[in-house]
Amino acid sequence: MTTMFTRCLFCHGSFAENDRLAHMPRGRRIAYDPEQGRLWAVCSRCHRWNLAPIEERDAALYELERLARDHARPLGHTANVSLLGAGSLTLVRVGDAGLVEQAWWRYGRELRRRKTSFESRRSKVAAYTFGAMQYLGDAIGFSDGDVAIDWSDTPVADVLRWRRFGWAAWHGRETCPYCNSTLRALRYDLGWWVYPLRGEDGRLGVGIPCQRCDPWTPEKVYELHGDVAENVLRRLLAYQNIAGASERKITDAARAIEEAGSAGAFALDVSERRQSLWKMGKVGTIGLEIALNESVERRLLDLEVRAIEFIWRREEEIARIIDQELTPRRLLEAHMRRLPVRLRPRLGHLTAEVEGR
Numbered sequence: 001m002t003t004m005f006t007r008c009l010f011c012h013g014s015f016a017e018n019d020r021l022a023h024m025p026r027g028r029r030i031a032y033d034p035e036q037g038r039l040w041a042v043c044s045r046c047h048r049w050n051l052a053p054i055e056e057r058d059a060a061l062y063e064l065e066r067l068a069r070d071h072a073r074p075l076g077h078t079a080n081v082s083l084l085g086a087g088s089l090t091l092v093r094v095g096d097a098g099l100v101e102q103a104w105w106r107y108g109r110e111l112r113r114r115k116t117s118f119e120s121r122r123s124k125v126a127a128y129t130f131g132a133m134q135y136l137g138d139a140i141g142f143s144d145g146d147v148a149i150d151w152s153d154t155p156v157a158d159v160l161r162w163r164r165f166g167w168a169a170w171h172g173r174e175t176c177p178y179c180n181s182t183l184r185a186l187r188y189d190l191g192w193w194v195y196p197l198r199g200e201d202g203r204l205g206v207g208i209p210c211q212r213c214d215p216w217t218p219e220k221v222y223e224l225h226g227d228v229a230e231n232v233l234r235r236l237l238a239y240q241n242i243a244g245a246s247e248r249k250i251t252d253a254a255r256a257i258e259e260a261g262s263a264g265a266f267a268l269d270v271s272e273r274r275q276s277l278w279k280m281g282k283v284g285t286i287g288l289e290i291a292l293n294e295s296v297e298r299r300l301l302d303l304e305v306r307a308i309e310f311i312w313r314r315e316e317e318i319a320r321i322i323d324q325e326l327t328p329r330r331l332l333e334a335h336m337r338r339l340p341v342r343l344r345p346r347l348g349h350l351t352a353e354v355e356g357r
């Protein structure tokens with residue numbers, strides 16, 4: 001059991017307990033390099049990296065590698081740095097990323113969670129109460145006329161949807177290329193008829209059938225592109241999948257994504273088919289929601305992990321100096337000898353460096 005780090009060396013903020021690591025019990029974000037034998041606790045307050053004393057790293061490194069291998073979810077990576085999640089812990093692992101990306105798996109958990117909360121008694125009661133008020137409001141002519149609640153079918157889902165999303169997935173001004181009529185808003189309950197398409201920029205777009213023209217002719221559509229289209233699609237899909245999904249449906253959707261090769265490829269396949277969300281069915285729309293969320297999350301994580309790589313380069317330089325210049329040689333050598341065998345490939349290299357000085 002180690003005594004290291006109860007507080008940040010820089011800002012004296014305390015490191016929270018993580019309940020996961022016996023040899024590094026504090027710190028919620030931990031950076032480490034199993035090859036070079038480096039270990040840092042990253043302060044959640046000032047974000048500085050605290051290099052662990054060299055003689056206290058071995059056991060923690062071993063424990064971290066095991067945790068990363070068996071229990072962590074990959075969140076993103078560059079060529080040199082991977083970001084991993086394990087419960088309340090975030091790990092920054094230096095070294096090449098040989099781990100399979102499983103974002104859809106993580107997202108599947110979100111859909112399962114939604115299903116549980118949707119089915120909970122409390123959310124039903126709240127929805128019915130709210131629905132009843134709306135019903136009364138209708139009766140005395142005092143409510144939002146754009147809200148359509150189908151009391152015979154799935155009123156709970158309808159009420160929850162309306163409370164959470166409002167009535168329109170998009171407001172703006174688009175002109176139909178055929179009849180010149182203007183679309184000002186896209187109502188959620190008409191969202192089933194939109195379809196994903198591939199824009200000229202290669203990205204996912206949205207086609208909205210023109211109500212005035214022939215709504216069944218695929219050419220007669222309003223088109224949204226770029227970030228706007230992506231946001232509209234994500235909103236529509238979240239609306240439609242508000243009840244969450246069963247294990248079975250999530251597995252099927254994940255399999256479809258796997259078969260396509262990646263989440264991005266799946267979304268592209270779907271857009272080529274020009275099918276309405278309705279026609280795509282539950283598995284199709286769940287797959288698309290997973291794919292879209294994955295791509296947004298990926299972009300954010302890419303930014304984060306690139307920033308981390310930048311910081312790591314600076315910290316690694318400092319760590320190398322501290323380890324080599326300031327640590328007595330015998331300590332370093334003892335440290336290398338104690339490293340588990342599979343963490344020891346750099347032994348020769350490091351001791352050579354020490355001796356070369």
Ligand SMILES: [Zn+2]
Nearest residue numbers: 008011043046
């Ligand atoms: Zn700090």
Ligand SMILES: [Zn+2]
Nearest residue numbers: 176179210213
């Ligand atoms: Zn039209």
